[in-house]
Amino acid sequence: GHLMVCQWLDGVIVSLNDTNGKKIYFVQTATGPAVIYPRVHESQPEIRVGAYVRVNVMPAPSESKSMEVDAVFVIPSPIDHSLKSAWKNEVEITCNASFASTFAGWYYFDNPFLGRLAWKEAEIERARQLKSRWMYRVKCRRGSRECARVRREKAFWTILSISASSPIQPSSSSSNPSLISNSTDDGGWTTVILTGSYLGRWYASCGAADPIFIPGEISGRTVGMERGAFYRIQFSTNSNGEHTAHEMESIRIRPSDVIVSMDMTKSLRVWCTTHVIERRATAFMVQNEMIGTATLPFIRASNGVRVGIQLRTLCYRVKNTNNPTHWMVLTARSIDSKMKETFIESTESIHEDEWSRKEQTPTTVSMPSTIDLTVEDVRDRRVLSIMKELLAFPSIISQFEKDNRKGLETIRRILERDRQRYCS
Structure with missing residues (x-):
């Protein structure tokens, strides 16, 4: 076969x-x-x-x-999507879509998540204004009556309405609006992630520049400003090295390999693909073109991690000033060469107890506030398996004991409690 x-x-x-x-x-x-x-x-x-x-x-x-x-x-829904209703056989979604082509009174749009959307020319004036590859805010539906009709065009969704708000011009560097590169050959536009606001002032990061201040007159006229949203901005840097945005596109972006999620403490967390670029004394440095460089402590890295490979990482923001980067890796998973992403651990590592049932999806890993191990950290199954190996080698433990006494006691307690379950 x-x-x-x-x-x-x-x-x-x-x-x-x-x-x-x-x-x-x-x-x-x-x-x-x-x-x-x-x-x-x-x-x-x-x-x-x-x-x-x-x-x-x-x-x-x-x-x-x-x-x-x-x-x-x-997974979390893409940043630009808003699910209006979901019946047994019908779903209605509002999202961004770029205008692709027209044929026999039908207008076709593309969304990186949903695929092709079809719009029947209803308002002739509106149709005349559509520009190829520009992005529009559309309300679309997928139900049984939509599917049969537009199969030939491989369009699975019908657009019910197109909002009148101004469309976004595509950047010249990329024909697919979802696959955005952070190169600056498109007139200085850079993709940034909004990292938060402080005393009413918004800040963003593109990795290379962090933080970038967004003045009120720009943030005030931009819809959907919230932590974790991606936008295109133009910014400048003054002689003191401070970055300030002076132009901002009003439609959010969805980078193709990034999933943003918030935890209970409203901390910003991002699943993304990273390259391991450097090995330091206690950690690896990993890099993603959207968020920049993140620190991956050895204690959270499996044996196979080395400079040059790609990882799928869950990163979070740290305020710790002596940390070399603004981002810390909480969980790192290898990307198998045969399969693009191996997100899910083998089923044998999923244990039926009070927390793993709640936390089977990667987006709900709890997050420690410091680099030290915490109970939540240990509950990440991968960390637990590493710690099981460590506990088998007393000599290694003594090195950790100095800076992680609290953490190790926690691990011992959890392991003791679950010994029958994990170590049988």
């Missing part, structure tokens, strides 16, 4: 087929629809129509059939 190529895709669950209590979900990705059978989704109660998910899909067995989902987990 031919080689099966599996790939990770992002999408939204759009319908449910419930026959004799056997629930079969359909997920819509930019590539096309895929089917999720009970054996794949049964263990995850949060899977429902309207959920945003990352799925591992296998190719469709034949032309007439859908792709099949092999693994699924819930």
Whole structure:
């Protein structure tokens, strides 16, 4: 037989087929629809129509059939999306989409998450103003009546309305508005992440410049200003090395490999792909072009981490002044060369106890406030397995004991409590 190529895709669950209590979900990705059978989704109660998910899909067995989902987990919705309603077989979403083409009275738009959207020319004036590759705010729906009609154009969503707010001109450096590069050959525009506000003043970071101050007259006229949002800005640096924004685009961006999530303390956390660029005394430095450099302490790095490889990392902001970067890595996972992203640990490491049930998705890892180990930190299953190895070597422990006595006591307590469960 031919080689099966599996790939990770992002999408939204759009319908449910419930026959004799056997629930079969359909997920819509930019590539096309895929089917999720009970054996794949049964263990995850949060899977429902309207959920945003990352799925591992296998190719469709034949032309007439859908792709099949092999693994699924819930992810935060993209920054520009707002889910209006989700019925059993109908989902309505407002999001950004770029105008692609027109054919026989139909206008086609693209969204990196949903794929192709179709709009029937309703307002002739509005249609005349559409500019190729410009981004518009659209309200769209996917239901059974939409699908059959526009299959030929591979459009799975119908646009109900296009908002009148001004569209965003594409930057010349990138034909796909979701894959934004931070090069400055596009007239000085840079993609930044809003890292927070202090005393009413907004700040952003592009990694290379952190913090960038955004004056009130710019932030005041920009919609959707909130921590974790991505925007395009132009900024300048004065002789004191202070960065100030002087121009800002009003539509949010969704970088292709970044997932933003907030934890209970409203700390900013970002899943992104990073390159390991340097090895220091106690940590690796990893880099992502959107957020810049982050510190990955050895205690959170598995044996395979070395300079030159790529990782999938969960990073968070640190205020600690003696830290060499503004970002710290909480969790690092390897990216398998055969599969683009190996997000999910093998199922054997998922334990049925009070916290792992709540924390099976990568976006809910609790976050320590300092570099020291905390109970929450230990509850990250990967850290736990590293600590189990460490505890088998007393000589290593003595080195850690000096700066991590509290942490080690915590680990010992948790391990003791769960010894039957983890170490049997």
